[in-house]
Amino acid sequence: xxxxxxxxxxxxxxxxxxxxxxxxxxxxxxxxxxxxxxxxxxxxxxxxxxxxxxxxxxxxxxxxxxxxxxxxxxxxxxxxxxxxxxxxxxxxxxxxxxxxxxxxxxxxxxxxxxxxxxxxxxxxxxxxxxxxxxxxxxxxxxxxxxxxxxxxxxxxxxxxxx
Amino acid sequence: xxxxxxxxxxxxxxxxxxxxxxxxxxxxxxxxxxxxxxxxxxxxxxxxxxxxxxxxxxxxxxxxxxxxxxxxxxxxxxxxxxxxxxxxxxxxxxxxxxxxxxxxxxxxxxxxxxxxxxxxxxxxxxxxxxxxxxxxxxxxxxxxxxxxxxxxxxxxxxxxxxxxxxxxxxxxxxxxxxxxxxxxxxxxxxxxxxxxxxxxxxxxxxxxxxxxxxxxxxxxxxxxxxxxxxxxxxxxxxxxxxxxxxxxxxxxxxxxxxxxxxxxxxxxxxxxxxxxxxxxxxxxxxxxxxxxxxxxxxxxxxxxxxxxxxxxxxxxxxxxxxxxxxxxxxxxxxxxxxxxxxxxxxxxxxxxxxxxxxxxxxxxxxxxxxxxxxxxxxxxxxxxxxxxxxxxxxxxxxxxxxxxxxxxxxxxxxxxxxxxxxxxxxxxxxxxxxxxxxxxxxxxxxxxxxxxxxxxxxxxxxxxxxxxxxxxxxxxxxxxxxxxxxxxxxxxxxxxxxxxxxxx
Numbered sequence: 277x278x279x280x281x282x283x284x285x286x287x288x289x290x291x292x293x294x295x296x297x298x299x300x301x302x303x304x305x306x307x308x309x310x311x312x313x314x315x316x317x318x319x320x321x322x323x324x325x326x327x328x329x330x331x332x333x334x335x336x337x338x339x340x341x342x343x344x345x346x347x348x349x350x351x352x353x354x355x356x357x358x359x360x361x362x363x364x365x366x367x368x369x370x371x372x373x374x375x376x377x378x379x380x381x382x383x384x385x386x387x388x389x390x391x392x393x394x395x396x397x398x399x400x401x402x403x404x405x406x407x408x409x410x411x412x413x414x415x416x417x418x419x420x421x422x423x424x425x426x427x428x429x430x431x432x433x434x435x436x437x438x
Numbered sequence: 439x440x441x442x443x444x445x446x447x448x449x450x451x452x453x454x455x456x457x458x459x460x461x462x463x464x465x466x467x468x469x470x471x472x473x474x475x476x477x478x479x480x481x482x483x484x485x486x487x488x489x490x491x492x493x494x495x496x497x498x499x500x501x502x503x504x505x506x507x508x509x510x511x512x513x514x515x516x517x518x519x520x521x522x523x524x525x526x527x528x529x530x531x532x533x534x535x536x537x538x539x540x541x542x543x544x545x546x547x548x549x550x551x552x553x554x555x556x557x558x559x560x561x562x563x564x565x566x567x568x569x570x571x572x573x574x575x576x577x578x579x580x581x582x583x584x585x586x587x588x589x590x591x592x593x594x595x596x597x598x599x600x601x602x603x604x605x606x607x608x609x610x611x612x613x614x615x616x617x618x619x620x621x622x623x624x625x626x627x628x629x630x631x632x633x634x635x636x637x638x639x640x641x642x643x644x645x646x647x648x649x650x651x652x653x654x655x656x657x658x659x660x661x662x663x664x665x666x667x668x669x670x671x672x673x674x675x676x677x678x679x680x681x682x683x684x685x686x687x688x689x690x691x692x693x694x695x696x697x698x699x700x701x702x703x704x705x706x707x708x709x710x711x712x713x714x715x716x717x718x719x720x721x722x723x724x725x726x727x728x729x730x731x732x733x734x735x736x737x738x739x740x741x742x743x744x745x746x747x748x749x750x751x752x753x754x755x756x757x758x759x760x761x762x763x764x765x766x767x768x769x770x771x772x773x774x775x776x777x778x779x780x781x782x783x784x785x786x787x788x789x790x791x792x793x794x795x796x797x798x799x800x801x802x803x804x805x806x807x808x809x810x811x812x813x814x815x816x817x818x819x820x821x822x823x824x825x826x827x828x829x830x831x832x833x834x835x836x837x838x839x840x841x842x843x844x845x846x847x848x849x850x851x852x853x854x855x856x857x858x859x860x861x862x863x864x865x866x867x868x869x870x871x872x873x874x875x876x877x878x879x880x881x882x883x884x885x886x887x888x889x890x891x892x893x894x895x896x897x898x899x900x901x902x903x904x905x906x907x908x909x910x911x912x913x914x915x916x917x918x919x920x921x922x923x924x925x926x927x928x929x930x931x932x933x934x935x936x937x938x939x940x941x942x
Contacts, residue, residue, distance in 0.1 A: 297496065297511050325511065325615050329558060333601050381581060388585055389593040411492040 300405035355422035442571030478890025519842030525620030530836025534623030554603030573895025754845025756800035
């Protein structure tokens with residue numbers, strides 16, 4: 277990861293977050309694995325089964341980070357995805373009480389404490405999930421079917437234009 | 439730095455108020471339901487937690503050697519604990535006794551997990567209540583508010599040392615999260631002298647940081663009479679339960695290996711058992727309103743959500759372990775254990791500490807122990823030996839137990855002669871505590887909510903009764919907008935929601 281010959285180009289990290297044995301909860305991991313197979317130049321790919329402070333350990337030192345995870349929103353259709361930025365999560369950062377450190381809070385902590393090592397840009401690709409409670413290595417059909425187009429979109433939007 | 443805000447002004451709740459969040463998770467968050475009677479006092483209170491479904495079915499028929507990497511997928515928060523309990527269960531399944539080096543490496547890895555987990559809980563989850571105050575505005579009462587109050591330098595130290603705990607796990611365990619080094623009768627990976635020396639340096643730094651944390655607890659919490667009053671509040675935060683935890687042959691606390699000791703309300707040993715005897719000691723109660731079972735001491739029996747000698751409810755985790763042990767094998771942790779006993783004695787308390795909020799105090803003692811033990815093990819040059827794997831035999835049935843940061847963790851597998859899993863049973867730490875957590879929530883709600891008067895600060899104080907257990911419900915799910923989420927509903931007698939608070 278510290279290959280000095282790469283230092284003149286922006287370094288990108290793609291992080292797939294989720295649990296690959298929990299149905300659609302693992303969609304971020306499955307997408308990250310596809311992206312890893314593409315062996316993209318200047319791009320590192322990591323899998324993160326936990327969230328929060330573990331993420332902070334990973335992102336330090338990168339120029340750009342793309343976090344891929346499942347989401348469940350009111351009225352969202354399984355397989356749809358949203359591209360979000362850090363400010364989309366302002367409300368969840370300042371939750372009513374601190375039971376856990378979610379991703380947005382961890383990034384906000386990083387910006388406060390180790391600002392100079394934080395990536396300039398952080399994007400979230402959030403995929404609407406249908407089943408996040410049943411233990412299974414398979415995703416539901418609409419979520420599995422959406423993966424190729426999401427992979428293409430990530431490559432075209434975040435990777436190819438450098 | 440302004441002082442913590444401990445109290446706020448409650449207002450009478452009359453209106454039905456339901457908050458609908460546009461991007462909330464449909465399932466998967468914990469929920470506290472508080473039911474009020476006609477007079478607006480608390481009739482009942484429950485904590486409901488999500489549980490993921492179908493894990494047992496998923497495991498049956500797979501090779502048992504897969505279980506240490508599958509079971510640790512149960513949880514993004516304490517995968518290392520599942521990995522260790524599972525690996526120890528495989529030792530039993532294959533009747534294998536790992537060589538000393540492998541045992542030391544497993545324990546070293548595990549001390550890395552404790553260091554990271556206890557630092558994260560103390561600074562990110564407990565400190566907002568202590569540094570900013572239980573009644574501080576909710577948009578400030580979080581880890582970012584703590585960093586603002588104590589300074590960026592301390593925040594950087596927190597991140598650094600939590601990360602050291604992760605790095606030790608990564609060096610020994612192959613990966614920091616979802617480790618893969620445990621094998622029946624040993625470990626898969628030898629470590630180099632360079633790696634050992636690196637871990638020794640990190641461990642030294644962690645010991646110093648643990649001592650610093652001990653001082654923060656003393657200066658900010660124990661030296662503040664208002665907080666002491668909160669901790670000593672027997673109406674809201676006090677249960678005389680049994681306690682359970684692992685000890686070594688001298689009854690010193692141990693997180694990796696030993697027998698499981700249970701003490702009663704006076705500190706007297708009730709039973710000490712080996713892992714494969716757990717079903718003789720523990721039975722499980724089922725309630726209709728939750729998927730999660732409630733373990734209790736079989737010989738005492740289930741009497742509902744009450745404490746006392748006739749109720750089989752026991753507590754695990756930091757307070758449970760401090761109460762079952764007779765001290766620590768490392769010097770600073772032992773001194774801190776003695777200091778806690780002396781402070782409590784001066785307050786008129788001898789025997790087990792039944793004060794629920796003392797979980798935080800116990801956790802800091804354990805952070806010191808974990809860091810000191812990590813240093814002991816990382817300083818031992820013999821851990822670079824290549825003698826890391828032992829013999830194993832034909833698989834059968836086995837139980838592995840370790841102390842997860844949140845409490846006693848039990849894995850029990852049976853295998854056919856080909857190594858295929860035929861049954862699996864797990865009792866995880868938060869499940870062991872579930873009956874006690876419910877009892878604590880009910881007790882705090884009854885003591886703090888009177889005449890229908892509530893405030894964010896009061897409801898947060900109810901939450902404090904459960905947060906100090908560091909309950910880990912993330913064996914469920916974690917989607918992006920989730921994280922460990924909690925909703926508190928206060929309901930009138932007709933079931934209508936009078937007040938809702940949520941952290942998501």
